[in-house]
Amino acid sequence: EVQLLESGGGLVQPGGSLRLSCAASGFTFSSYAMSWVRQAPGKGLEWVSSISARGGSTYYADSVKGRFTISRDNSKNTLYLQMNSLRAEDTAVYYCAKPGYCSSTSCSHFDYWGQGTLVTVSS
Amino acid sequence: EIVMTQSPATLSVSPGERATLSCRASQSVSSNLAWYQQKPGQAPRLLIYGASTRATGIPARFSGSGSGTEFTLTISSLQSEDFAVYYCQQYNDWPLYSFGQGTKLEIK
Numbered sequence: 001e002v003q004l005l006e007s008g009g010g011l012v013q014p015g016g017s018l019r020l021s022c023a024a025s026g027f028t029f030s031s032y033a034m035s036w037v038r039q040a041p042g043k044g045l046e047w048v049s050s051i052s053a054r055g056g057s058t059y060y061a062d063s064v065k066g067r068f069t070i071s072r073d074n075s076k077n078t079l080y081l082q083m084n085s086l087r088a089e090d091t092a093v094y095y096c097a098k099p100g101y102c103s104s105t106s107c108s109h110f111d112y113w114g115q116g117t118l119v120t121v122s123s
Numbered sequence: 124e125i126v127m128t129q130s131p132a133t134l135s136v137s138p139g140e141r142a143t144l145s146c147r148a149s150q151s152v153s154s155n156l157a158w159y160q161q162k163p164g165q166a167p168r169l170l171i172y173g174a175s176t177r178a179t180g181i182p183a184r185f186s187g188s189g190s191g192t193e194f195t196l197t198i199s200s201l202q203s204e205d206f207a208v209y210y211c212q213q214y215n216d217w218p219l220y221s222f223g224q225g226t227k228l229e230i231k
Contacts, residue, residue, distance in 0.1 A: 045225075047221065108155070108157075116166055
Protein backbone atom coordinates (compact mmCIF):
# COMPACT_ATOMS: atom_id res chain seq x y z
CA GLU A 1 0.00 0.00 0.00
CA VAL A 2 1.36 3.38 -1.02
CA GLN A 3 1.74 5.80 1.86
CA LEU A 4 3.01 9.38 1.94
CA LEU A 5 3.42 10.94 5.36
CA GLU A 6 4.29 14.62 5.61
CA SER A 7 5.72 16.26 8.70
CA GLY A 8 7.47 19.44 9.75
CA GLY A 9 4.70 21.98 9.50
CA GLY A 10 3.96 24.55 12.17
CA LEU A 11 3.82 28.21 13.06
CA VAL A 12 6.69 30.39 11.90
CA GLN A 13 7.25 34.14 11.81
CA PRO A 14 7.54 36.04 8.53
CA GLY A 15 11.07 35.76 7.23
CA GLY A 16 11.61 32.48 9.03
CA SER A 17 12.42 29.00 7.75
CA LEU A 18 10.90 25.56 7.94
CA ARG A 19 11.76 22.16 6.47
CA LEU A 20 9.03 19.76 5.47
CA SER A 21 9.54 16.03 5.06
CA CYS A 22 7.52 13.39 3.26
CA ALA A 23 8.22 9.75 4.13
CA ALA A 24 7.21 7.42 1.33
CA SER A 25 6.49 3.70 1.41
CA GLY A 26 4.77 1.02 -0.63
CA PHE A 27 6.43 1.82 -3.96
CA THR A 28 9.88 2.18 -5.48
CA PHE A 29 10.49 5.77 -4.42
CA SER A 30 13.68 6.15 -6.43
CA SER A 31 11.80 5.46 -9.68
CA TYR A 32 9.46 8.44 -9.49
CA ALA A 33 9.75 12.17 -9.72
CA MET A 34 7.94 13.68 -6.75
CA SER A 35 6.12 16.93 -6.14
CA TRP A 36 4.85 19.33 -3.52
CA VAL A 37 1.42 20.94 -3.90
CA ARG A 38 -0.07 23.48 -1.48
CA GLN A 39 -3.52 24.75 -0.61
CA ALA A 40 -4.05 28.05 1.17
CA PRO A 41 -7.00 28.14 3.61
CA GLY A 42 -10.25 28.09 1.66
CA LYS A 43 -8.42 28.24 -1.67
CA GLY A 44 -7.55 25.91 -4.52
CA LEU A 45 -4.57 23.70 -5.27
CA GLU A 46 -1.24 25.20 -6.33
CA TRP A 47 1.74 23.22 -7.64
CA VAL A 48 4.87 24.30 -5.75
CA SER A 49 7.83 22.19 -6.80
CA SER A 50 8.95 18.92 -8.38
CA ILE A 51 12.14 16.89 -8.38
CA SER A 52 13.33 14.20 -10.77
CA ALA A 53 13.65 10.59 -9.67
CA ARG A 54 17.40 10.80 -8.98
CA GLY A 55 17.26 14.37 -7.73
CA GLY A 56 19.33 15.89 -10.49
CA SER A 57 16.61 18.20 -11.78
CA THR A 58 14.39 20.50 -9.76
CA TYR A 59 11.51 22.74 -10.76
CA TYR A 60 9.68 25.53 -8.97
CA ALA A 61 6.62 27.71 -9.27
CA ASP A 62 7.52 31.37 -9.76
CA SER A 63 5.88 32.17 -6.41
CA VAL A 64 8.54 30.20 -4.48
CA LYS A 65 11.56 30.30 -6.78
CA GLY A 66 14.68 31.44 -4.94
CA ARG A 67 13.13 30.84 -1.52
CA PHE A 68 12.21 27.13 -1.49
CA THR A 69 14.48 24.15 -2.19
CA ILE A 70 13.21 20.67 -2.96
CA SER A 71 15.43 17.66 -2.35
CA ARG A 72 15.22 13.94 -1.74
CA ASP A 73 17.11 11.12 -0.08
CA ASN A 74 16.39 7.92 -1.98
CA SER A 75 18.21 5.85 0.63
CA LYS A 76 15.64 7.02 3.18
CA ASN A 77 12.64 7.17 0.81
CA THR A 78 12.08 10.74 1.88
CA LEU A 79 11.22 13.96 0.06
CA TYR A 80 12.02 17.37 1.53
CA LEU A 81 11.03 20.99 1.06
CA GLN A 82 13.26 23.63 2.63
CA MET A 83 11.31 26.86 2.91
CA ASN A 84 13.18 30.10 3.60
CA SER A 85 12.14 33.77 3.72
CA LEU A 86 8.59 32.69 4.46
CA ARG A 87 5.74 35.10 3.83
CA ALA A 88 2.15 35.28 5.04
CA GLU A 89 1.01 34.14 1.60
CA ASP A 90 2.92 30.86 2.05
CA THR A 91 0.40 29.85 4.72
CA ALA A 92 -1.14 26.63 3.44
CA VAL A 93 -1.48 22.91 3.79
CA TYR A 94 1.45 21.35 1.95
CA TYR A 95 0.93 17.97 0.28
CA CYS A 96 3.50 15.68 -1.24
CA ALA A 97 2.25 13.81 -4.28
CA LYS A 98 3.33 10.83 -6.35
CA PRO A 99 2.74 10.63 -10.12
CA GLY A 100 0.85 7.72 -11.60
CA TYR A 101 3.64 7.03 -14.02
CA CYS A 102 6.74 8.61 -15.48
CA SER A 103 8.44 8.24 -18.83
CA SER A 104 11.98 9.28 -19.55
CA THR A 105 10.83 12.84 -20.22
CA SER A 106 7.70 13.57 -18.20
CA CYS A 107 5.28 12.39 -15.56
CA SER A 108 1.54 12.15 -15.32
CA HIS A 109 -1.24 13.00 -12.89
CA PHE A 110 -0.94 12.41 -9.13
CA ASP A 111 -2.33 9.07 -8.04
CA TYR A 112 -1.39 9.34 -4.38
CA TRP A 113 -1.30 12.29 -2.01
CA GLY A 114 -0.19 12.58 1.59
CA GLN A 115 -2.52 13.87 4.28
CA GLY A 116 -0.81 17.26 4.26
CA THR A 117 1.02 19.36 6.83
CA LEU A 118 -0.10 22.87 7.78
CA VAL A 119 2.35 25.75 7.58
CA THR A 120 1.25 29.00 9.19
CA VAL A 121 3.32 32.14 8.67
CA SER A 122 2.32 34.79 11.15
CA SER A 123 3.80 37.09 13.74
CA GLU B 124 1.98 28.82 -18.28
CA ILE B 125 -1.20 26.91 -19.05
CA VAL B 126 -4.21 28.39 -17.27
CA MET B 127 -7.06 26.06 -16.35
CA THR B 128 -10.53 27.57 -15.94
CA GLN B 129 -13.40 25.63 -14.37
CA SER B 130 -17.08 26.42 -14.58
CA PRO B 131 -19.30 26.94 -12.81
CA ALA B 132 -17.69 27.93 -9.52
CA THR B 133 -20.63 26.40 -7.65
CA LEU B 134 -23.13 23.87 -8.93
CA SER B 135 -26.33 23.04 -7.03
CA VAL B 136 -27.82 19.66 -7.92
CA SER B 137 -30.32 17.34 -6.25
CA PRO B 138 -29.33 13.79 -5.27
CA GLY B 139 -30.05 11.36 -8.08
CA GLU B 140 -29.65 13.99 -10.78
CA ARG B 141 -26.80 14.41 -13.24
CA ALA B 142 -23.98 16.90 -12.70
CA THR B 143 -21.80 18.28 -15.49
CA LEU B 144 -18.61 20.15 -14.65
CA SER B 145 -16.45 21.93 -17.21
CA CYS B 146 -12.75 22.65 -17.49
CA ARG B 147 -11.03 24.71 -20.17
CA ALA B 148 -7.31 24.99 -20.87
CA SER B 149 -5.71 28.16 -22.24
CA GLN B 150 -3.88 26.01 -24.81
CA SER B 151 -4.09 22.40 -25.89
CA VAL B 152 -3.16 19.81 -23.25
CA SER B 153 -4.04 16.86 -25.52
CA SER B 154 -5.62 14.25 -23.21
CA ASN B 155 -3.25 14.98 -20.33
CA LEU B 156 -6.01 16.02 -17.98
CA ALA B 157 -7.01 14.68 -14.57
CA TRP B 158 -9.94 15.27 -12.25
CA TYR B 159 -9.78 15.16 -8.46
CA GLN B 160 -12.40 15.20 -5.72
CA GLN B 161 -11.70 16.89 -2.41
CA LYS B 162 -13.79 16.79 0.73
CA PRO B 163 -13.24 19.12 3.72
CA GLY B 164 -10.14 18.27 5.71
CA GLN B 165 -9.04 15.60 3.24
CA ALA B 166 -6.40 15.35 0.56
CA PRO B 167 -7.52 15.36 -3.07
CA ARG B 168 -8.56 11.98 -4.48
CA LEU B 169 -7.88 11.02 -8.08
CA LEU B 170 -11.02 10.32 -10.09
CA ILE B 171 -10.07 10.50 -13.77
CA TYR B 172 -6.80 10.66 -15.71
CA GLY B 173 -6.03 10.73 -19.40
CA ALA B 174 -9.23 12.83 -19.67
CA SER B 175 -11.47 9.75 -19.58
CA THR B 176 -9.89 6.84 -17.66
CA ARG B 177 -11.36 6.17 -14.25
CA ALA B 178 -8.88 5.61 -11.47
CA THR B 179 -8.91 2.40 -9.49
CA GLY B 180 -12.01 2.02 -7.36
CA ILE B 181 -13.88 4.97 -8.84
CA PRO B 182 -17.57 4.21 -9.49
CA ALA B 183 -18.85 4.06 -13.04
CA ARG B 184 -21.16 7.03 -12.44
CA PHE B 185 -18.08 9.23 -12.84
CA SER B 186 -17.03 9.82 -16.43
CA GLY B 187 -14.69 12.21 -18.17
CA SER B 188 -14.55 13.42 -21.74
CA GLY B 189 -12.82 15.91 -23.98
CA SER B 190 -9.43 16.63 -25.46
CA GLY B 191 -7.39 19.63 -26.49
CA THR B 192 -8.81 22.55 -24.53
CA GLU B 193 -12.33 21.51 -23.50
CA PHE B 194 -13.09 18.87 -20.89
CA THR B 195 -16.10 17.64 -18.97
CA LEU B 196 -16.61 15.61 -15.81
CA THR B 197 -20.05 14.03 -15.57
CA ILE B 198 -21.54 12.39 -12.51
CA SER B 199 -24.54 10.47 -13.78
CA SER B 200 -26.63 10.07 -10.63
CA LEU B 201 -25.44 12.02 -7.65
CA GLN B 202 -24.99 10.24 -4.34
CA SER B 203 -24.72 12.01 -1.01
CA GLU B 204 -21.00 11.28 -0.84
CA ASP B 205 -20.36 13.05 -4.16
CA PHE B 206 -20.96 16.54 -2.80
CA ALA B 207 -17.46 17.98 -2.66
CA VAL B 208 -15.07 20.26 -4.53
CA TYR B 209 -13.74 19.05 -7.88
CA TYR B 210 -10.49 20.16 -9.52
CA CYS B 211 -9.12 19.61 -12.98
CA GLN B 212 -5.36 19.46 -13.57
CA GLN B 213 -3.24 19.48 -16.69
CA TYR B 214 0.03 17.57 -16.82
CA ASN B 215 0.82 18.10 -20.49
CA ASP B 216 3.26 20.84 -19.53
CA TRP B 217 5.10 18.69 -16.96
CA PRO B 218 6.57 19.58 -14.54
CA LEU B 219 4.65 22.85 -14.67
CA TYR B 220 1.41 21.32 -13.44
CA SER B 221 -1.59 23.62 -13.17
CA PHE B 222 -5.00 23.22 -11.57
CA GLY B 223 -8.35 24.80 -12.15
CA GLN B 224 -9.79 26.93 -9.36
CA GLY B 225 -12.33 24.24 -8.47
CA THR B 226 -16.06 23.65 -8.73
CA LYS B 227 -18.02 23.21 -5.52
CA LEU B 228 -20.82 20.69 -5.99
CA GLU B 229 -23.51 21.34 -3.41
CA ILE B 230 -26.84 19.81 -2.55
CA LYS B 231 -29.85 21.59 -4.01
